[in-house]
Amino acid sequence: MPTTHRPVLALHGGCGTPAESELSPADWREVHEHLAQALRRGWAAMARAGGGALDGVEAAVVALEDSPHFNAGFGAALCEDGTHELDASIMDGRTRAAGAVSAVRHLRNPVRAARAVMERSGCVLLTGAAADAFGRAQGLDCVENHHFTTPRRVAALKKLRAVQAVQAAQAADAVPASPFAAAPGRPGPHPGITEADRHGTVGAVALDAAGHLAAATSTGGFNNKPVGRVGDSPVIGAGTYATDGLAAVSCTGQGEVFIRHVVAHDLVAQMRYAGRSLQEASRVMLDETLAPHRVGAGWVALDALGRVVAVFNTLGMARGWVDAAGQVWVGTHRAMLPMGPV
Amino acid sequence: MPTTHRPVLALHGGCGTPAESELSPADWREVHEHLAQALRRGWAAMARAGGGALDGVEAAVVALEDSPHFNAGFGAALCEDGTHELDASIMDGRTRAAGAVSAVRHLRNPVRAARAVMERSGCVLLTGAAADAFGRAQGLDCVENHHFTTPRRVAALKKLRAVQAVQAAQAADAVPASPFAAAPGRPGPHPGITEADRHGTVGAVALDAAGHLAAATSTGGFNNKPVGRVGDSPVIGAGTYATDGLAAVSCTGQGEVFIRHVVAHDLVAQMRYAGRSLQEASRVMLDETLAPHRVGAGWVALDALGRVVAVFNTLGMARGWVDAAGQVWVGTHRAMLPMGPV
Numbered sequence: 117m118p119t120t121h122r123p124v125l126a127l128h129g130g131c132g133t134p135a136e137s138e139l140s141p142a143d144w145r146e147v148h149e150h151l152a153q154a155l156r157r158g159w160a161a162m163a164r165a166g167g168g169a170l171d172g173v174e175a176a177v178v179a180l181e182d183s184p185h186f187n188a189g190f191g192a193a194l195c196e197d198g199t200h201e202l203d204a205s206i207m208d209g210r211t212r213a214a215g216a217v218s219a220v221r222h223l224r225n226p227v228r229a230a231r232a233v234m235e236r237s238g239c240v241l242l243t244g245a246a247a248d249a250f251g252r253a254q255g256l257d258c259v260e261n262h263h264f265t266t267p268r269r270v271a272a273l274k275k276l277r278a279v280q281a282v283q284a285a286q287a288a289d290a291v292p293a294s295p296f297a298a299a300p301g302r303p304g305p306h307p308g309i310t311e312a313d314r315h316g317t318v319g320a321v322a323l324d325a326a327g328h329l330a331a332a333t334s335t336g337g338f339n340n341k342p343v344g345r346v347g348d349s350p351v352i353g354a355g356t357y358a359t360d361g362l363a364a365v366s367c368t369g370q371g372e373v374f375i376r377h378v379v380a381h382d383l384v385a386q387m388r389y390a391g392r393s394l395q396e397a398s399r400v401m402l403d404e405t406l407a408p409h410r411v412g413a414g415w416v417a418l419d420a421l422g423r424v425v426a427v428f429n430t431l432g433m434a435r436g437w438v439d440a441a442g443q444v445w446v447g448t449h450r451a452m453l454p455m456g457p458v
Numbered sequence: 459m460p461t462t463h464r465p466v467l468a469l470h471g472g473c474g475t476p477a478e479s480e481l482s483p484a485d486w487r488e489v490h491e492h493l494a495q496a497l498r499r500g501w502a503a504m505a506r507a508g509g510g511a512l513d514g515v516e517a518a519v520v521a522l523e524d525s526p527h528f529n530a531g532f533g534a535a536l537c538e539d540g541t542h543e544l545d546a547s548i549m550d551g552r553t554r555a556a557g558a559v560s561a562v563r564h565l566r567n568p569v570r571a572a573r574a575v576m577e578r579s580g581c582v583l584l585t586g587a588a589a590d591a592f593g594r595a596q597g598l599d600c601v602e603n604h605h606f607t608t609p610r611r612v613a614a615l616k617k618l619r620a621v622q623a624v625q626a627a628q629a630a631d632a633v634p635a636s637p638f639a640a641a642p643g644r645p646g647p648h649p650g651i652t653e654a655d656r657h658g659t660v661g662a663v664a665l666d667a668a669g670h671l672a673a674a675t676s677t678g679g680f681n682n683k684p685v686g687r688v689g690d691s692p693v694i695g696a697g698t699y700a701t702d703g704l705a706a707v708s709c710t711g712q713g714e715v716f717i718r719h720v721v722a723h724d725l726v727a728q729m730r731y732a733g734r735s736l737q738e739a740s741r742v743m744l745d746e747t748l749a750p751h752r753v754g755a756g757w758v759a760l761d762a763l764g765r766v767v768a769v770f771n772t773l774g775m776a777r778g779w780v781d782a783a784g785q786v787w788v789g790t791h792r793a794m795l796p797m798g799p800v
Binding site for chain 2: 377
């Protein structure tokens with residue numbers, strides 16, 4: 117088979133990036149290194165004999181799940197009860213096969229479970245303890261729930277609770293104390309908290325040498341989320357979509373709004389039915405459809421020619437890609453930094 | 459406010475309708491009556507002071523959930539462990555607000571829980587025991603899980619297991635004994651079983667006098683489904699979508715394929731971006747996109763002018779609507795029967 121496409125791999129580490137002043141230079145350096153490592157792991161998986169886009173996005177997301185700097189796997193956000201529930205999905209652009217898990221608690225790498233669901237369950241989406249049991253039966257790494265906990269998330273949860281307690285005291289009647297009692301029409305259950313405190317998701321998109329696209333997304337949701345809340349990451353069409361000839365998309369941001377607008381699939385539909393470029397479809401989605409909601413939003417996406425789109429409306433979005441010359445680039449705010457050859 | 463639209467309500471009781479010979483005339487009569495009752499309940503809710511499309515679809519789906527003839531609520535399919543897990547969603551075309559629950563076990567009317575999630579949780583999707591707990595906290599009717607069990611579903615599960623045991627014995631190596639071990643690329647975990655044995659979903663779509671659209675869907679999944687499996691019904695975009703000015707859609711059929719093609723949202727996207735009519739978008743989806751998958755599929759949908767589309771590729775689909783003259787029509791196979799004025 118002749119190589120017809122120059123492979124491309126791009127990823128994100130969520131649009132809830134803190135302000136540059138909030139982390140030390142050493143921490144930022146580690147964030148950049150982890151992004152670059154994830155790109156290299158994904159690239160290696162894609163380049164391996166028999167490897168392809170699906171392997172690339174899986175390996176890249178596994179690396180991000182294993183890094184404490186991103187809200188997925190190790191380092192995931194904490195639910196309101198102090199535990200973790202993780203969501204992930206993966207999609208193969210060749211066949212539009214897809215797999216996802218929601219609210220898993222014991223699978224070290226939820227994206228691997230999503231792929232196992234896709235390939236070996238006959239289902240697309242498995243939820244809760246049954247999804248954990250499926251992953252275990254498939255031989256995936258299992259861990260205690262506290263494996264995912266990091267001091268940074270514990271501190272963030274504490275801070276959030278303090279803010280909420282103040283809000284509740286200030287307006288006992290007007291502001292709901294529990295997210296379960298939030299008023300209709302609110303953008304989300306935790307008004308007044310910065311994106312960095314709340315959101316975060318990781319994801320990757322790839323185009324392989326055979327021209328196939330794939331996408332994967334993984335998340336711990338948001339800090340202090342209600343147990344049982346499922347965002348857009350495991351929802352095929354909302355947080356993840358891939359279809360050969362059009363695009364692969366992985367989203368980050370306020371999941372509820374992404375579900376309502378079926379963001380990843382809508383980008384593909386704009387390309388397919390309105391003939392828009394991925395760039396133009398992304399502009400319409402971010403500036404017209406999502407703007408009125410005033411929520412954090414971003415995505416990385418690739419079109420069928422391997423052109424990378426990485427957009428966000430927040431302070432920053434951790435992201436990176438391997439360019440056509442084989443150079444690794446990563447960034448968290450405006451600038452992209454070269455990290456050497458892949 | 460002047461009444462600018464003639465209200466319309468349409469519903470379905472799933473595309474897994476058995477052959478006409480499989481039920482007695484008395485049973486078919488009851489199916490027709492329950493469809494007509496659901497239309498009348500939905501209509502009354504929509505006509506009530508302050509009522510609208512959202513109330514109409516919720517009340518119609520509640521009635522279908524309470525009927526033993528449809529695979530949702532009372533009379534829902536059984537999981538492989540003999541219990542029930544229920545999924546439902548609802549969407550408000552005015553704002554694209556949406557709510558859904560997956561894998562609930564104790565809420566008598568999952569569609570009511572979906573609406574409560576939409577209006578009072580700050581979330582869009584809640585899963586599992588936490589969704590049950592949320593519904594209970596919201597004062598919704600709770601029941602023991604066996605409340606949903608009917609002799610018909612128990613018999614169907616027994617029959618399915620017998621078929622699977624034979625299949626497993628016939629090809630111990632080639633055919634997986636458990637759906638969790640199904641081979642990749644299979645259309646679903648239970649080859650060789652008729653649609654009527656497997657699927658079933660209920661749903662409703664409405665256009666109210668103010669011109670607002672809404673859609674709702676509820677299901678027990680399919681008989682012998684793995685615990686934790688979530689289909690398209692609670693997935694906004696896949697099984698349910700509604701947006702004013704375009705369409706409201708509620709789907710039924712093999713959920714995995716509906717998730718992969720984001721069917722409900724794709725119909726809306728074809729209208730929005732390709733300028734197709736709902737009728738034409740439905741034809742493209744059923745005959746071109748879904749046909750190669752060879753799975754049971756159907757939906758009821760309404761466009762912004764209240765034109766009803768009810769399509770299916772199976773033997774039959776329980777369905778009904780109130781026409782412009784205020785007549786109730788119901789059907790299960792080809793013919794539609796008049797059931798008197800609404």
